[in-house]
Amino acid sequence: MEIAYVRSEPAEALPPPTSSSGPIGWLRENLFSGIRNTILTLLALYLLWLTIPPMIQFLFIDAVWSGSDRQDCLGADVGACWAFVEARFPQYIYGRYPIDERWRVDIFFFLLAAGLIPMAIPRVPYKTLNAIFLLVIFPVVSLILLTGGDFEIGVSWWLALVFTLVLAEIIVLLPALLGAVPFAERKRPATVTLVPFAALALIFVIMGLDFGLREVETSLWGGLLVTLVLALCGIAASLPLGILLALGRRSKMPIVRMFSVIFIEFWRGVPLITILFMSSVMLPLFLPDDVSFDKLLRAIIGVAMFASAYMAEVVRGGLQAMPKGQYEGADALGLSHWQKMRLIILPQALKHVIPGIVNTFIGLFKDTSLVLIIGLFDLLGMVKLSLVDPKWATPVTPATGYIFAAFVFWVFCFGMSRYSMFIERRLDRTHR
Amino acid sequence: MTQSDTETTPRAPVRKMKVSDEVMIDMSSVNKWYGEFHVLRDINLTVNKGERIVVCGPSGSGKSTLIRCINRLEEHQAGSIVIDGTELTNDLKKIDEIRREVGMVFQHFNLFPHLTILENCTLAPIWVRKMPKKEAEEIAMTYLTRVKIPEQANKYPGQLSGGQQQRVAIARALCMNPSVMLFDEPTSALDPEMIKEVLDVMIDLAESGMTMICVTHEMGFARQVANRVIFMDAGMIVEQNAPEPFFNNPQHERTKLFLSQILSH
Numbered sequence: 103m104e105i106a107y108v109r110s111e112p113a114e115a116l117p118p119p120t121s122s123s124g125p126i127g128w129l130r131e132n133l134f135s136g137i138r139n140t141i142l143t144l145l146a147l148y149l150l151w152l153t154i155p156p157m158i159q160f161l162f163i164d165a166v167w168s169g170s171d172r173q174d175c176l177g178a179d180v181g182a183c184w185a186f187v188e189a190r191f192p193q194y195i196y197g198r199y200p201i202d203e204r205w206r207v208d209i210f211f212f213l214l215a216a217g218l219i220p221m222a223i224p225r226v227p228y229k230t231l232n233a234i235f236l237l238v239i240f241p242v243v244s245l246i247l248l249t250g251g252d253f254e255i256g257v258s259w260w261l262a263l264v265f266t267l268v269l270a271e272i273i274v275l276l277p278a279l280l281g282a283v284p285f286a287e288r289k290r291p292a293t294v295t296l297v298p299f300a301a302l303a304l305i306f307v308i309m310g311l312d313f314g315l316r317e318v319e320t321s322l323w324g325g326l327l328v329t330l331v332l333a334l335c336g337i338a339a340s341l342p343l344g345i346l347l348a349l350g351r352r353s354k355m356p357i358v359r360m361f362s363v364i365f366i367e368f369w370r371g372v373p374l375i376t377i378l379f380m381s382s383v384m385l386p387l388f389l390p391d392d393v394s395f396d397k398l399l400r401a402i403i404g405v406a407m408f409a410s411a412y413m414a415e416v417v418r419g420g421l422q423a424m425p426k427g428q429y430e431g432a433d434a435l436g437l438s439h440w441q442k443m444r445l446i447i448l449p450q451a452l453k454h455v456i457p458g459i460v461n462t463f464i465g466l467f468k469d470t471s472l473v474l475i476i477g478l479f480d481l482l483g484m485v486k487l488s489l490v491d492p493k494w495a496t497p498v499t500p501a502t503g504y505i506f507a508a509f510v511f512w513v514f515c516f517g518m519s520r521y522s523m524f525i526e527r528r529l530d531r532t533h534r
Numbered sequence: 535m536t537q538s539d540t541e542t543t544p545r546a547p548v549r550k551m552k553v554s555d556e557v558m559i560d561m562s563s564v565n566k567w568y569g570e571f572h573v574l575r576d577i578n579l580t581v582n583k584g585e586r587i588v589v590c591g592p593s594g595s596g597k598s599t600l601i602r603c604i605n606r607l608e609e610h611q612a613g614s615i616v617i618d619g620t621e622l623t624n625d626l627k628k629i630d631e632i633r634r635e636v637g638m639v640f641q642h643f644n645l646f647p648h649l650t651i652l653e654n655c656t657l658a659p660i661w662v663r664k665m666p667k668k669e670a671e672e673i674a675m676t677y678l679t680r681v682k683i684p685e686q687a688n689k690y691p692g693q694l695s696g697g698q699q700q701r702v703a704i705a706r707a708l709c710m711n712p713s714v715m716l717f718d719e720p721t722s723a724l725d726p727e728m729i730k731e732v733l734d735v736m737i738d739l740a741e742s743g744m745t746m747i748c749v750t751h752e753m754g755f756a757r758q759v760a761n762r763v764i765f766m767d768a769g770m771i772v773e774q775n776a777p778e779p780f781f782n783n784p785q786h787e788r789t790k791l792f793l794s795q796i797l798s799h
Binding site (some may be wrong): 428433 | 638
């Protein structure tokens with residue numbers, strides 16, 4: 103049999119030819135792989151040559167880096183007027199927050215970074231404590247720091263609180279009281295349920311305390327502070343709300359489903375500007391005279407609702423993509439509906455829609471500048487406001503201001519985008 | 535079908551083992567419709583404790599639906615299903631109770647890809663049985679050893695072969711210490727060379743006296759393990775018998791046709 107062949111030793115792996123590897127190979131492959139690609143490459147290079155050097159010229163070489171007023175930024179060939187941004191920088195960050203109270207905002211920024219950075223780095227331990235800090239301690243401390251605390255929590259609040267506690271206790275112990283379950287078995291879950299209520303009570307007490315901080319009305323807040331407060335509250339509220347709404351929309355219970363659909367379609371169908379207008383102009387008309395919400399709070403609620411409607415649809419997309427087998431696998435093991443969602447479905451579904459979630463976050467972050475129309479001054483609002491100052495009015499001032507604002511927004515959004523890509527890759531690695 | 539190459543490790547036929555008189559599963563006059571389609575027609579089936587049943591039949595005959603009704607992955611619309619004395623109704627508590635007692639293995643494994651093998655096995659004992667984590671892990675390792683893959687415990691399902699994944703799925707179900715195991719075509723999605731390792735585990739399980747209902751076309755497995763073979767067609771149980779007479783002397787025309795089709799290739 104002459105055609106029979108059996109390999110006696112393995113063929114060695116050889117390096118690829120140099121023309122297809124290394125930098126030259128890369129250039130050949132990607133930029134000059136044919137006549138059409140070569141022409142496109144040259145064209146792109148020409149366009150870059152047309153745009154990049156003048157940009158560098160304007161932003162760096164011809165830019166004015168220091169100065170005291172508009173005189174320094176006048177002239178025929180003057181580039182960006184960074185001196186103006188430098189002079190207005192504190193306002194861009196703090197808005198009209200009183201100057202001798204700005205240390206409170208600084209602490210807020212510091213606490214935010216101190217909570218977020220270790221949370222974002224997977225290797226840092228104590229994630230649970232970190233999350234408690236970020237979700238409970240940080241918001242309470244920030245609220246007291248930024249506003250001054252000492253909220254008037256009247257007697258009615260206390261009554262409501264005591265009532266809630268008693269009610270919670272009754273609900274928790276109800277099965278035992280009715281004799282459905284032995285008391286001993288119910289004890290531990292009861293204390294576990296009561297802990298959040300006790301924490302809530304403690305928070306109310308702290309909020310009512312006078313720390314001797316001067317009250318700073320939210321109408322004085324501005325700049326990056328407002329942008330961050332709006333975006334953080336929106337992000338923190340929209341993700342859990344969105345998840346609940348998405349689950350609600352897929353629920354088998356008609357009332358829950360209908361409520362979710364109406365909520366989502368209402369908030370998603372109305373422009374954000376309309377929501378902000380309604381919250382600041384229309385809402386007071388419907389409320390009694392002595393009830394008034396803070397304007398910033400109203401904007402926060404509006405933005406959060408708006409974002410959660412979008413978030414709900416993103417999360418629903420992830421839920422939709424889950425194979426039926428995952429539900430059945432969990433069911434067959436006897437997991438309850440919420441255990442199934444929390445342990446099996448949501449971790450996977452949310453992982454699939456990280457790009458969509460971050461997309462919504464980024465959109466939310468940038469949409470915060472719309473609060474300008476209801477008289478709140480976020481970063482972009484402060485920049486706009488500073489442009490009308492005659493002391494700095496020059497032909498290059500507006501461009502400089504907007505470039506600065508755009509840059510700050512871009513840094514935050516790009517940061518979120520890169521971080522989400524990092525997380526995606528990381529989750530992918532552990533699962534495959 | 536691959537019946538001819540399932541000559542599993544030669545042992546004494548398991549079906550000689552004693553079967554208890556206690557009734558484990560009792561289905562009487564069970565009917566189910568998918569819309570207008572009558573998928574299960576008047577199913578009467580009693581399974582005793584320790585009995586091993588193989589269900590076969592052409593695709594679309596309702597065999598998967600039948601066993602999926604036993605743990606309420608599908609709802610039956612008429613008749614009654616009683617499992618170990620508990621009747622399946624709309625009562626969620628009872629459904630959960632029954633699901634705890636009934637383990638299921640799927641055609642496509644349905645492992646949780648975001649959890650390690652060990653976590654897949656300990657999840658239900660920890661959350662459903664409220665078992666301490668350490669104990670659950672010990673039990674999981676026992677069963678992973680029994681299905682011969684303890685060394686894979688810290689990998690993710692995506693890193694395992696199909697046969698290994700199916701063995702993990704069996705171990706995962708066993709970790710709940712079920713009194714019945716349902717197998718829904720456990721080897722149909724596997725490459726031929728992996729079928730044997732899964733069948734070996736199932737035979738081992740049968741030898742331990744587990745009550746089992748298997749939807750499968752592995753006729754070698756049926757001959758070796760089953761007490762009873764059930765043939766379904768068009769939503770009905772057409773014929774049921776002990777394996778020897780079932781294969782050697784089928785009575786019904788449909789059974790003869792089916793057997794000739796799957797055995798003669």
